[in-house]
Amino acid sequence: MSDIYDIIKKYPWLPSLKDYYSEIALKDPSEFISEAFSEQFGNELKERILELFYAAFDNLEEISEYKTDSLNIYTYFLLKILLYALDNQMITNRVANLYSKITYNKLIKEKNHSTIYDICQNLGLRIKYYNPPVNYGKIIIKDQHQNLVTNFMVHFIDYLKLTSNLRDEYRKLVHNSLSEGFVFIRNKRLIRLIQEYVRSKLLIKETDDKASLNVFLEKVSKIKEFKEIFDKILTVWTERKEEFEYVFKIDFEDKEDIITLYPPCVKEILRKTQEGQNLIHNERLFIVWFLLALDYPVEKVVDLFSTLPDFDREKTFYQVNFAKKKHYTPYKCLTLKSLNLCMAVSYKDELCLTGYGAEEPSERKKLAHPLAYTQIKQYRMTKWKNYMIKGSEKEDE
């Protein structure tokens, strides 16, 4: 088994940090910042932090030679403090995304599986560790046979909690091997779930308590080095934020704000893109197919993705263009429900929940497709407008 101090140095987001490095972890933030910058490594700490933020703004997925010495613990703390101080969801999402990817790359390189086991234990996951690995199935395609083997099984409750933000089909419990309360999970997949945990640890929500934030900012701004880093990040962000803060707005011919005509499943994805949140694969496919089906220009669809943490304009343009040529149909309501992308209940959307047509609830037709939602809404709006025009004409008479 690995030395827990070393593991925590490498992975400072582990819960045991507070027990093993309490002299750092339990300090008041401003005291921590002052002390950290008064140390010899102050400058290096500053460089590492800035490198992280700049790499996040550049959409990098990795930082070459990312160091995991004891300074890594300071970097992690300072990072969290800065994310709170910056109070900007888009910055937070980008940094959390990058940091979790760096963690994934480190974990995947761990030669000793027992380290992964120790990390899971530290996270409080109920995990079974097999060495040698166990076989739980096989994939046969043509002449290629691949045994499904793993060193790990994770308890189904922990599995469900770790995968709750991932909505791809493969992570669904029903598609996994489950036995006596534990899910067989391939090593790589387990590491992917740990990555998601790390991302969520850094996803600090913008605070509602702005007064406390201002008090905090006033206090820490007195520390020269902190102010310097904070200002630098903000300057770079201000220069570049237009790249990220593209406001998604599309007009109909009559300059109508089309967003009011969208079903809640679409609105939810648009909300996420505006916040710079990561989208899962199915969300990306659906929004592209939906907008293209409404004859949306490819460039505008590409722009929509520009706020995403892993945006690559060239790649996105190619993919959206490809989808346009293929004329894919967006998912129907039933599929959206099975993919957990249906937002009818969360948004309490009347049209989705109660259907349309007759006034009598039992005779109303169920909505089956998100495109039908837009059509119905558009029809209703046109009808309403005509009614209003007629009304005003009558008044004129």
Added chain:
Amino acid sequence: MSNVAYLKRLFQAYYKEKGKEIPIVSLFDKREFGFIPWDKQFVMKRHISFSNFDSLAKYIINEGPRHIYSSGTIYLQPDNTDMNNKEYQGCDLIFDIDVDHFYTPCKNDHDIWYCIECGNTGTGMVKKCPKCKKLKLKQLTWICDKCLKIAKKELMKLIYNFLIPDFGIPLNQMKLAFSGHRGYHLKIENAEVRTLSGEERREIAAYVSGNNISLEILGLRKLNNVIYGLLRENIGWSQKIINKIDKILHNYTDDKIRRLLITFGLKADAIRSFLNSKDDFLQSISQNDNNIWNIEGFGLKTWSTFLEGIISMIGTEIDEPVSIDIHRLIRYPGSLHGKTGFKVQELYPDDLDNFNPLNEWNEKLDPIVFESKKKITQKIEIIEAKIPATKIKGETFGPYTQGEKIEVPHHIAVFLLCKGVAKTI
């Protein structure tokens, strides 16, 4: 005396006599209670809590409610009327198996529907009138040994095919009950399970029901005109599916397989082809190194139809929204069901095998609580156009038609009155 007044008094008397036998649910004072009274029909009084069982007993003796529910949810303030202020602490995982929600062949014998629009009538499970296609239907659903047996089988499938082997849930954490009408409830009381969110519960519900399985992810695919199927070696749903196919091919006669494949929606040619190749197919699924499935005329679509049929046989017929909902109220064990007058009977897993709610020999488990030992009978008049035969305690009563004045044993009278198809005379 009106039906309502009569039944209310009867329920009050029952709770007065048997109230002490009603079980006390765990974390009693942290549950929300809900009651549906007799007089104000279908308006539930909820956001009620009791600090101890005696206060509940007193309440139900005074009110004699038609239905009694308690939450699967634990709250710090269960009586707070604002859901956001109840201080949610977790929720038991609930499974509801109710034949109202799935097809049973016996419904063709005892479930009657009337179309309010065109006056058409018939039996069975329909969603809209087959004649005028309108949805305005009045339905009279009934109970029988057969559908309750199917519901019990579904419950046993849930426990012994999923909850124990796959989820590792021990029997002592499962609370079972006959619902008092057309099904069963299963509640998992486990501190960790209580922490699951609605979305996480949805995953469990999907697993035990087999809904929305991607056959492609399980391994079904077509490459260069060759179909690659599922492997028994793959623990989980693949293994369940192959084991089920194996069992069918070993135990079913050709005729039984034919009938099964018809219910799956397979066409005559495909069924013939399947029967011709079934031995080869059995051999191929028995091998661990071969997953090429080759039956003439079977493309990806036909295989999917076939496998979806198999999945529906394996999966459990649960009412998914109940399992997903973290604020759901369910019938309180030991209470009376206002639509039947039967007791919501708590059961231990060992009781299940022999349990027969409509003719239970074990007095302690008997949900028919209004059976009179003195063989008292009661006169009532049928007010519903047509009601099917009712077999309770081994004796069949009916069918009856509107206007018939009958003299039946007390428990049958209570049942028909609760069902709202008869009136006291």
